[in-house]
Amino acid sequence: MDGILGLLIGIIAGALISGFVIWIVSKLGLGLEVDGFVSAFIAAIIIAVVGGIINWLLGVLGISVGGGWLGAIIHLIIAAIVLMISDRFLKGLRVAGFVGALIAAVSIGVVYWLLGWLVSLVL
DSSP states (O other): OOHHHHHHHHHHHHHHHHHHHHHHHHHSSSSSSSSHHHHHHHHHHHHHHHHHHHHHHHHHHOOOOOSSHHHHHHHHHHHHHHHHHTTOOOOTTTOOOHHHHHHHHHHHHHHHHHHHHHHHHHH
């Protein structure tokens, strides 16, 4: 039972952190808007589900993304597509087209990196 509880706490904590990152990026006006933190939290869950489905489908189709610069570009394009698809499922989430989704995806990555760096300074 402890394993399941730990897993649920980890999922909720991850969704809260992701929601916080999405909320921060929406405040920057870089192609992604959310109505508030609750919408950002729900968006984080939807984005995780849509991203998981897309990655699963790519695996079923035998498509490997790879690494290096080409892999990074493909991951960025997939992240932008995930944002655009997620936009359709949540009224409180708006993405400004494909370019806005690309900018938002890069911004989300940068904010995650900055948060990780700040946490490493504290710990």
